[in-house]
Amino acid sequence: MKIKTIFNHEFKVFALNKTFLILTLVGPFLILGVTVLPSILTMNISETISISIFCMDKNIEENLGKALQNMMQIFDIEQVKNILIQKEFIAKDTIIEKEEDIIKLLDLAVSKKVITGYLYIDPDFYQSKKATFVVNKIADYKNLGIIEVTLKQFLVSYNLISQGLNPELVSSAFVQPELEVKQLTKAGKENQDFFALLMTCLGFGMILYMTTLLYGQSIGRSVLTEKTSKTVEVLLSSARPIEFLYGKILGQAFAALLQYTVWAVMGIIFFKYLGPILNLNLPFTIKTEYFIYLIVYFILGFFLYSAGFAIIGSASDDEQNLGQLSWPLIIFLMIPIVMISPIVMNSDSTFVKFMSLFPMTSPIVMFIRVVVSTPSFIEIIISILLLLITIALFMIIASKVFPIGLLMSGRKFTFKDIRSWLKF
Amino acid sequence: MEIEARNLYKSYGQVQAVKDFSFKTESGKIYGIIGPNGAGKSTTIRMIMGILLPDSGQILFSGEKLNYSTLNRIGYLPEERGLYRKQICEDVLIYLAELKGKKKKQIYNRMCELLERFNLIEYKNKKIETLSKGMAQKIQFISTVLHEPDYIFLDEPFSGLDPVSIDELRDFLLELKNQGKVIMFSTHNMEQAERICDNISLINHGIEVLGGTIESIKSRFGKNSISISFEGILPDLKSIAKNVQNYPKWAEIELINGVSSQDCLSFLVKSDVKINKFEVIQPSLHSIFVKVVKEIYNEEVEYEDKNNI
Structure with missing residues (x-):
């Protein structure tokens, strides 16, 4: 059997070079950087903002200030004026009396970034229900939401109190309840944070998606290069096409597993040791079983897609043709990633269950279900069995199409051509 | 092997x-x-x-x-x-x-x-x-x-x-x-x-x-021809040659079937002519290939014409 020789060669070519080393070390950070980090940054803006409240009705101004001061820093007009004088944005003897003077002062404070923004409340607020929030950037949805909710509660409280209800009773009605989420797993009930789960699924899902795509495409390209450079003719005079195919896939699979092992070790060091030292509170739920499932589904997904990419590589005539023929495979890989949020939220819906059993999507979707919910063991076994059957089918197709595709050249091939090769 | x-x-x-x-x-x-x-x-x-x-x-x-x-x-x-x-x-x-x-x-x-x-x-x-x-x-x-x-x-x-x-x-x-x-x-x-x-x-x-x-x-495609370079007067070659292209110092002799180049050489040696160069003319592989392929092509065209293909 020459699979071992081909395997050694492929592993050596793929794993023993600078690119692999750099990708192994930088890869997880890149994956986190392009996927999870933007979400964390968007949802974790915790910078305290400073605002001023201005209303001609001083009673409203004072009460709203009190309602918001737990969540943001509230500056009164006098404080804002003093800061502006201190920073020499206005003269010491500036007189601020009229409403338009105050608004000009606050506008200046916002534009000079002395405060993040100011809330202008209509003097007839209880009737008109109008307020304006002036800020230097509108991207902070979290704080905008807080202000909106506070204004709403303020109005409701006023209306209830004006109807004769006890003010204490009204304020107690707006106390936020504490909701703790617990997931029932085989090990018992465990605390689960949805955001942490989503990030874990996104992180691991992206690792599965990107590695399967990268390694799969790498096999397709490598087959194409050997085909176009005619190296394949020499190889096929030495080994059977199927040995060539298996050796290539196995060699790259082991290179990928080596990379996974390094990443797992890096992950453990980072989360267990560096995280606590650096006081990092990363929103991930990491368990050993996740790594086991990750590796199982990676191997299965990898073999499935590699066989697919190998067929396509052998049938392609150039990079452009390879790109065109790869699309159906890439789309199947992308679907679970694009739908990751609904999959996490409805992990036991019929559609998600179907996706977790359908071999083209199951490597990623079943893995997400394992993390999010508790799919039955039978479901996991069925998904693995279906994947194994499909891999066997793909390998049979590959072994038929592969030698013909490799030797055919000179024009762009279509899926119709590939289907006709099955008859040879 | x-x-x-x-x-x-x-x-x-x-x-x-x-x-x-x-x-x-x-x-x-x-x-x-x-x-x-x-x-x-x-x-x-x-x-x-x-x-x-x-x-x-x-x-x-x-x-x-x-x-x-x-x-x-x-x-x-x-x-x-x-x-x-x-x-x-x-x-x-x-x-x-x-x-x-x-x-x-x-x-x-x-x-x-x-x-x-x-x-x-x-x-x-x-x-x-x-x-x-x-x-x-x-x-x-x-x-x-x-x-x-x-x-x-x-x-x-x-x-x-x-x-x-x-x-x-x-x-x-x-x-x-x-x-x-x-x-x-x-x-x-x-x-x-x-x-x-x-x-x-x-x-x-x-x-x-x-x-x-x-x-x-x-030899199958050879014309059974000889090329000679000589001095003197070439003898009458009718008994061994079908066709002779005779020039003052050079000649190409197409031999009668059954007459070998060896027979020709001994015939010439016995005559008074002085032979400077004696060469059996052989067609190149290239010309043989072209000839064969052309023949096949012509046969195919003829066949297609006959059968109105």
């Missing part, structure tokens, strides 16, 4: 690539498969090496069907160079030899010897992509013979080589021939084939149109 192919057929859909092709070649001989592009040479070679399966027919290596161990005894040089451009020469050579069942330690010294012989030893650790076309061609050739195969298939082995390298390669091939290897050529360069091959098969549209030793083919 020998390779024998019996009644090979291969088609791709409606296209008949090889039709009823048979040949036999043995050790110590160089066999050429010659034909224009698309004639079926590559398909034939690929079938011999087991890359493609024939639709019908048999290929025997010393009486046995191609099996796994026979693959290791085959060396193949493809027409288009097939090497890993990003890898260094040594790694490529060792990998391709390992695929032929050899261990690195078994072939390392021979690899160095061959690199030395072809003046490439200083490129051992250089990437293939840094080599010139001719150098890469020589590396490809070394990879073909490094594992000491018994059966060697060479597709256009001299293309891209300078005259000195051609001589080096030809000398090496003659050594291999003398060692008793079975060597097969596939080429469309008739001149090279004529100089190197012992036997040839001329194929066109997948069909063998001519086959045998170079001498037998040439």
Whole structure:
């Protein structure tokens, strides 16, 4: 059997070079950087903002200030004026009396970034229900939401109190309840944070998606290069096409597993040791079983897609043709990633269950279900069995199409051509 | 050792690539498969090496069907160079030899010897992509013979080589021939084939149109003519010649059937004429090939015209 020789060669070519080393070390950070980090940054803006409240009705101004001061820093007009004088944005003897003077002062404070923004409340607020929030950037949805909710509660409280209800009773009605989420797993009930789960699924899902795509495409390209450079003719005079195919896939699979092992070790060091030292509170739920499932589904997904990419590589005539023929495979890989949020939220819906059993999507979707919910063991076994059957089918197709595709050249091939090769 | 192919057929859909092709070649001989592009040479070679399966027919290596161990005894040089451009020469050579069942330690010294012989030893650790076309061609050739195969298939082995390298390669091939290897050529360069091959098969549209030793083919297509350069007066040649083109110092004599060049020479020696040069005129392989292919083409056109195809 020459699979071992081909395997050694492929592993050596793929794993023993600078690119692999750099990708192994930088890869997880890149994956986190392009996927999870933007979400964390968007949802974790915790910078305290400073605002001023201005209303001609001083009673409203004072009460709203009190309602918001737990969540943001509230500056009164006098404080804002003093800061502006201190920073020499206005003269010491500036007189601020009229409403338009105050608004000009606050506008200046916002534009000079002395405060993040100011809330202008209509003097007839209880009737008109109008307020304006002036800020230097509108991207902070979290704080905008807080202000909106506070204004709403303020109005409701006023209306209830004006109807004769006890003010204490009204304020107690707006106390936020504490909701703790617990997931029932085989090990018992465990605390689960949805955001942490989503990030874990996104992180691991992206690792599965990107590695399967990268390694799969790498096999397709490598087959194409050997085909176009005619190296394949020499190889096929030495080994059977199927040995060539298996050796290539196995060699790259082991290179990928080596990379996974390094990443797992890096992950453990980072989360267990560096995280606590650096006081990092990363929103991930990491368990050993996740790594086991990750590796199982990676191997299965990898073999499935590699066989697919190998067929396509052998049938392609150039990079452009390879790109065109790869699309159906890439789309199947992308679907679970694009739908990751609904999959996490409805992990036991019929559609998600179907996706977790359908071999083209199951490597990623079943893995997400394992993390999010508790799919039955039978479901996991069925998904693995279906994947194994499909891999066997793909390998049979590959072994038929592969030698013909490799030797055919000179024009762009279509899926119709590939289907006709099955008859040879 | 020998390779024998019996009644090979291969088609791709409606296209008949090889039709009823048979040949036999043995050790110590160089066999050429010659034909224009698309004639079926590559398909034939690929079938011999087991890359493609024939639709019908048999290929025997010393009486046995191609099996796994026979693959290791085959060396193949493809027409288009097939090497890993990003890898260094040594790694490529060792990998391709390992695929032929050899261990690195078994072939390392021979690899160095061959690199030395072809003046490439200083490129051992250089990437293939840094080599010139001719150098890469020589590396490809070394990879073909490094594992000491018994059966060697060479597709256009001299293309891209300078005259000195051609001589080096030809000398090496003659050594291999003398060692008793079975060597097969596939080429469309008739001149090279004529100089190197012992036997040839001329194929066109997948069909063998001519086959045998170079001498037998040439004698079959030769005009049985003699070219002489002389001094004096040429005697009357009616008894031996059909036709004579006579010039003051040169003549071309077309002999009567049954009269050999030897008979002609002795006839001339007995006369008073002084012979400066005596040469049997033989057609080149190229002209024979063109003639045969044209004849076939004309027959096909005639057949199509007759049958209104």
